[in-house]
Amino acid sequence: MIVPPRASVKSETGWRPGGPRDVDCLLGVCRVRCRMEFCDLDHHVLRHRVFQLFERISAVPRCSGREEAVAGEVIAIAREHGLSASRSTAGNVIVAVPGTRPAAPGRDAAGKTPLVLQAHLDMVCEKDPGTEHDFSRDPIRVVRDGEWLRAVGTTLGADDGIGVALALAVAIGVRDDVGGAGLELLFTVNEEAGMSGARAVGPGTIRGRRMVNLDSEFDGQIVTGCAGNRGVVVELPVKSENLSFPGCARLRVGGLRGGHSGVDIHRRRANAIVLLCDVVRRINARSDLGDVRVAAMSGGEAGNAIPRNAEAVISVPNADDTEIRRTVSRAATELRSEYPDEKSLEIDIVPDSHDARRVVTVEDGERIVSLVRSLPCGPIELRQDGVETSASIGRMELTDRVCRVSVSLRGHESAGIERVTETIRSAAREFGATAAVSGEYAPWPSSRSALADACEKAWVAATGERPLVAPVHAGLECGIIAAAVPGLEAVAIGPTVEYAHSPFERLSIASTLRVYRFLLELCRGIA
Incomplete structure (x- = not known):
């Protein structure tokens, strides 16, 4: 389980553990109200589906090039919730979420295809000197540190385990209420060591022509291009x-x-x-x-x-x-x-x-x-x-x-x-x-698309804030996949992850839930 902090800390809601409260659970994302006089918010929020899935993924070894176990775990999660899932010869996992209601009229060609949520399965495996951890066998030990999640002595793997967890959580959350052609989840392998999974994607790998990559690390930024x-x-x-x-x-x-x-x-x-x-x-x-x-x-x-x-x-x-x-x-x-x-x-x-x-x-x-x-x-x-x-x-x-x-x-x-x-x-x-x-x-040239406009609208609706729409000086799979799939529109977004690729890596809890709420808004609005 994700270990809560030893000391009580002030939460995003302003409430401190140990006192009465009557507020929505952590910005209202859980859509439940807690009236327990001595509710432990730390325990309460980490019951959210996103963090339960992230914990489950973190328990499975997934260094680059060794994604077999985590691919099997992702397929198992999808099938547990009635979703079809398969693995390609390159090792990528594709999950299909069929539409359950008609699409809104007036959609263009891309709008009549599934919305693709994409993340990568592997992680950078680094540890502190003296830390006894076997990345081929041991689970990542995730702990809560105030308003952040981090690992003990190793990289956390939020890059991009939280992207995988968000995509699965959203698919599970909207599977009975998704319009049009539905959703596709694309989980690639070996992103951190050559992007071979992304390179194996072709026109027939996915049906969708609108893709949201979940590997960005800046809350409030819609990424429209990246460095080569x-x-x-x-x-x-x-x-x-x-x-x-x-x-x-x-x-x-x-x-x-x-x-x-x-x-x-x-x-x-x-x-x-x-x-x-x-x-x-x-x-x-x-x-x-x-x-x-x-x-x-x-x-x-x-x-x-x-x-x-x-x-x-x-x-x-x-x-x-x-x-x-x-x-x-x-x-x-x-x-x-x-x-x-x-x-x-x-x-x-x-x-x-x-x-x-x-x-x-x-x-x-x-x-x-x-x-x-x-x-x-x-x-x-x-x-x-x-x-x-x-x-x-x-x-x-x-x-x-x-x-x-x-x-x-x-x-x-x-x-x-x-x-x-x-x-x-x-x-x-x-x-x-x-x-x-x-x-x-190659670089992914920055460009504005209808998908970027839709994401900006959904972010404003979900958070009340206007996002930054700009490129990022990091490598994303979007450019490789977009070059291989004709007509694909792509953006990237994700929660705040600091110190990625190091044992100092940490993930913002509040940011993760903001992105989850944004994705729900986006999927229900354009899928």
Whole structure:
């Protein structure tokens, strides 16, 4: 079960647990009234169907590429409520909700087809160092923290488990009162690691020609376009040699906030890989300490997440341990000043029992550090409504033959992505490395459609507020699916999710229910 908080907290209604109340349950969404003198709102609201379904989905392992179990769970949920569900050869799940009343007259061609609600089944699987959690077996432990849901020590998977839960909850809620051609639910696989599920969608996969993607993370925004993405892998050949002196130390960078390499890229989050190389450079710059010998170096877990942790095993011959620690401590102080929002930043160096028989040469160690520091990382070009192009170093690994660095590029124009790619190729050539494209998808150009207009009207009716209609600097499946399905109109929307792709990830409870109410309004109005 979703664990409520230990301490009472003020709810969205203004009521505190332990006192009498006579208000609609959490903004009236549950459509029931609670008159219990000592009702626990925390327990009450989490009985809502959306959160029950989210809890059920969170209990099933679903890392990218391993969605078999969660696909089976989603199909089971649909069939429990009398809905037909099937799985495609690509692994995607399609649920059909037939119409139960005639469609309103005057519909255009798209309006005579089912409304598609789309989300992805997989999640980014990251955990805090020291957290014992097996993503192939263990359920996500979801807890309530005030007005948010989060996980204990791992990513929450609200990206995009809450989208799956919302689509199912809405389908169950309107299945006996949906007009016209009804609804279709499309749940794709492997969104976080290549979007292969979206790439497998074709004209015959879905009947609908209006699609609402539920993978956005901004309450109150109707997304009408998104950035494209390109992965670039930089490989630097290195030479190794035997270590001629004993003694190694482990240099660690951790405690960073991390986050989504698209939606959080403008927030000036520190990148653990970049910081690690900066500290190694500082140690190497101390001529009195001797040359740094690198035995191991790694960082990052997911290519589309800003790395929170990185570490290196190094050896410095004839060095004074006190001076090395002092250099590292000084670097930590200066970097905390440079990144004031990284309040939990930790940089330390400790003795290590690593049996470093092999280290890269001094020259190659310096090339690794210089190469990483020369690669673009962060916002690169800006536009009036946000970031135009960006790059994020996502992963790094070192073997005795090659140093491999993965960079994720995003841009709203293909030409911008190509410019950043060429910058990386140029940097790679300077240090004798190669740069190869490892996968990409095109931008989804922003455009206004009849569906966007209908969504704006439904949002105003459901919330009393006017939404922002704009593109987002993140990757969504809409563009890929819209390119494959002729005549498809698409938008994206979703509840507020903060710190996605990191163990700090959290989901707004009130925002989730606002989106649920919006979807009910939309489905009953245009389906």
